[in-house]
Amino acid sequence: MTQTSDTLLRLQDVSKRFGKKTALDHISLEIAPGRMVGLLGSNGSGKSTLIKLINGLLVPSSGQIFICGQAPGPETKAIVSYLPERTYLPDTVRVKGLLSFFRDFYTDFDAAKAEEMLQKLDIDPSSPLKTLSKGTREKVQLIMVMSRRARVYILDEPIAGVDPAARDYILKTIIQDYSEDASILLSTHLIADVEQLLDDVIFLKDGQIILSSSVEKIRDTRHQSVDSYFREVFSCSQN
């Protein structure tokens, strides 16, 4: 992964323990502007824990995290746009109510962009969220998160509940359409679906980074897709 002085996100020797369980074990990484990074790993490898630490929802047991040079806190919330693993949207609100909430709450929110994406996905802004399917609610939440002009986007399983037909639009339009000086860190199990978009990948196993590489390097040196390399690495390590 590129090491530059204008690193957006830096983790230095970060560990996280829950009682006797070590969820993350001495993690160091850097993400430069303009990179889309896939955080990949088997169940329980520590992906969501890492994402929660970056968003300040958990505190590291040791080590340090810097986002544009600052520790996670109120200042970094203004520059990090976060899609959590589970939807947190209140059921009673209408989609347009959510638009107003994001407009009021985030100065970097582009409401016109959000409205255009809602229209492309045929989502009626006057619909109450409780009337939408689970997958559609996920789309709405992703649209809100990606319509901020943030420096860092952290997406925990962004397309898990979305049908394959909508996935392409979501990946190519919603997720890919972000500013050049921003970066995205996204966790997913749907590697084959997202790997065309990724610049770099991080393989996480048992709380440790076992691979950090550009996608190009994996393709050039291993002559295989990230998906097939992932299956090889993780099936071998489980034997």
Ligand SMILES: Nc1ncnc2c1ncn2[C@@H]1O[C@H](COP(=O)(O)OP(=O)(O)OP(=O)(O)O)[C@@H](O)[C@H]1O
């Ligand atoms: N609050 C907690 N208390 C105790 N253990 C936890 C807690 N949160 C996570 N863990 C443990 O930490 C490890 C990493 O969990 P985490 O949710 O980060 O994995 P993940 O890679 O996101 O998994 P998945 O792909 O299944 O979502 C797991 O062993 C999990 O049981």
